[in-house]
Amino acid sequence: xxxxxxxxxxxxxxxxxxxxxxxxxxxxxxxxxxxxxxxxxxxxxxxxxxxxxxxxxxxxxxxxxxxxxxxxxxxxxxxxxxxxxxxxxxxxxxxxxxxxxxxxxxxxxxxxxxxxxxxxxxxxxxxxxxxxxxxxxxxxxxxxxxxxxxxxxxxxxxxxxxxxxxxxxxxxxxxxxxxxxxxxxxxxxxxxxxxxxxxxxxxxxxxxxxxxxxxxxxxxxxxxxxxxxxxxxxxxxxxxxxxxxxxxxxxxxxxxxxxxxxxxxxxxxxxxxxxxxxxxxxxxxxxxxxxxxx
Numbered sequence: 001x002x003x004x005x006x007x008x009x010x011x012x013x014x015x016x017x018x019x020x021x022x023x024x025x026x027x028x029x030x031x032x033x034x035x036x037x038x039x040x041x042x043x044x045x046x047x048x049x050x051x052x053x054x055x056x057x058x059x060x061x062x063x064x065x066x067x068x069x070x071x072x073x074x075x076x077x078x079x080x081x082x083x084x085x086x087x088x089x090x091x092x093x094x095x096x097x098x099x100x101x102x103x104x105x106x107x108x109x110x111x112x113x114x115x116x117x118x119x120x121x122x123x124x125x126x127x128x129x130x131x132x133x134x135x136x137x138x139x140x141x142x143x144x145x146x147x148x149x150x151x152x153x154x155x156x157x158x159x160x161x162x163x164x165x166x167x168x169x170x171x172x173x174x175x176x177x178x179x180x181x182x183x184x185x186x187x188x189x190x191x192x193x194x195x196x197x198x199x200x201x202x203x204x205x206x207x208x209x210x211x212x213x214x215x216x217x218x219x220x221x222x223x224x225x226x227x228x229x230x231x232x233x234x235x236x237x238x239x240x241x242x243x244x245x246x247x248x249x250x251x252x253x254x255x256x257x258x259x260x261x262x263x264x265x266x267x268x269x270x271x272x273x274x275x276x277x278x279x280x281x282x283x284x285x286x287x288x289x290x291x292x293x294x
Contacts, residue, residue: 001161005078006106016069037106055112072146084154098278107153127152173225181281218290
């Protein structure tokens with residue numbers, strides 16, 4: 001598996017000095033390595049996804065953008081992502097040598113929108129790596145994101161390898177699959193770099209609140225269909241932002257519940273999160289004592 005971390009620092013700097021009308025095409029060029037991969041599974045124009053999501057605004061000048069980009073360059077964000085992914089690849093290939101992978105994984109980092117509520121909720125960073133061969137990272141430099149962005153990349157690489165082996169069917173995928181995937185990816189980050197590297201989405205719940213969230217997620221473990229997953233995985237605030245119906249869960253409850261289920265699986269099986277990368281969710285959940293019919 002070859003990993004290419006594209007030099008979007010230089011490309012974004014060039015984009016931010018262009019007229020507004022030229023910026024969508026400049027971003028399209030930045031995203032082209034991912035678009036080539038995602039188009040094969042029916043995903044449309046990633047520039048439109050950027051516009052409607054949490055990406056930086058293309059239609060205005062904002063002095064914060066150049067300053068943010070410079071902070072990221074000074075923090076060696078791109079180099080650290082590359083180093084973290086190399087370590088993650090080595091651990092995965094050693095622990096799960098039979099797991100299939102994409103031949104090449106393209107990694108693209110773009111600026112986020114500091115005014116978007118999802119950027120704030122995610123403490124400035126998040127990623128998407130569920131399509132083998134493509135990892136998109138979105139970041140606005142905060143103290144947390146500057147300290148942990150490379151570990152988000154490792155989290156996404158775990159997903160990338162997982163979904164080269166586990167089928168993601170948008171109509172049939174269950175809550176169980178996604179929370180297991182998120183729990184495994186966060187446990188993998190912990191294996192790679194310790195608890196301090198883990199994302200806030202997996203570690204903020206505790207005590208009775210975590211117990212209640214786990215019970216509710218477990219009760220919905222067989223809920224199927226990609227459109228039904230956000231309520232159980234991301235929590236009520238994000239679900240409302242997406243225009244969907246919440247089910248009464250705190251932010252990122254599915255990540256915290258998934259981590260608890262995965263930790264129970266790891267204890268019962270003696271496996272690592274790296275070695276578990278290609279395991280079916282039903283096996284992980286069975287080891288964790290979470291009943292499922294899927």
